[in-house]
Amino acid sequence: MSRAARAARVLIADDEPLVRAGVRAVLSTDPGLEVVAEAADGHQAVELTRGHRPDVAVLDIRMPGLDGLGAAAEIRRTVPGTGIVMLTTFGEDEYILRALGDGAAGFLVKSGPPEELVAGVRAVADGAAYLSPKVAARVIAHLADRGSGARAERRAAARDRVAALTPREREVLAFLGAGLTNGQIARRLGLVEGTVKAHVSSVLARLAVDNRAAAAVVAHEAGIVVPPSGPGQ
Missing domain, CATH: 3.40.50.2300 (Response regulator)
Structure with missing residues (x-):
């Protein structure tokens, strides 16, 4: 099954x-x-x-x-x-x-x-x-070492990493930060799920992170998280 x-x-x-x-x-x-x-x-x-x-x-x-x-x-x-x-x-x-x-x-x-x-x-x-x-x-607060200067540096570094992505990859990352599945992202962007899966793999590789949760942290640091739209998203 x-x-x-x-x-x-x-x-x-x-x-x-x-x-x-x-x-x-x-x-x-x-x-x-x-x-x-x-x-x-x-x-x-x-x-x-x-x-x-x-x-x-x-x-x-x-x-x-x-x-x-x-x-x-x-x-x-x-x-x-x-x-x-x-x-x-x-x-x-x-x-x-x-x-x-x-x-x-x-x-x-x-x-x-x-x-x-x-x-x-x-x-x-x-x-x-x-x-x-x-x-x-x-x-994010811990990674910033509780210092405003370090926090600003991390946010700037995250924004730089995100800027290296394509516009579509940035959109996908924003939804990853909100915890959406590939299917939910596909519906939000009007894409087929296989295409979203390919974009997710590319995002992880270009950000040099091992998993979606780590990518979500980058999205939060960069301030690009898209809020869920409600049940079913």
């Missing part, structure tokens, strides 16, 4: 049972998502991911034993078809940056609204990236 014909299968990993129950309850409100497994630590998350092959693994960054970052790296290595969503709290900027480098595609704040959790998991299940606006702001 194709991914389009079934609900996205999700694994939840958090050492707090109450958090797992809350995430499951929120995701269960969307018929397009199905929680197939729960893990209480990173090692269990890796093993269950290997066994269940979910479309998305939602991982808490801080877990006993193998933490969420270690689990994410191992899942990316052994089950590359599973997208990674990291659950974060404020004050974990360094962890978020490491997760970006390890290929995580989604970053959500535990204290965020329930609809953001659903949107983020669905986006990653559809092959897109999703940065909670709060997470994006924290990442």
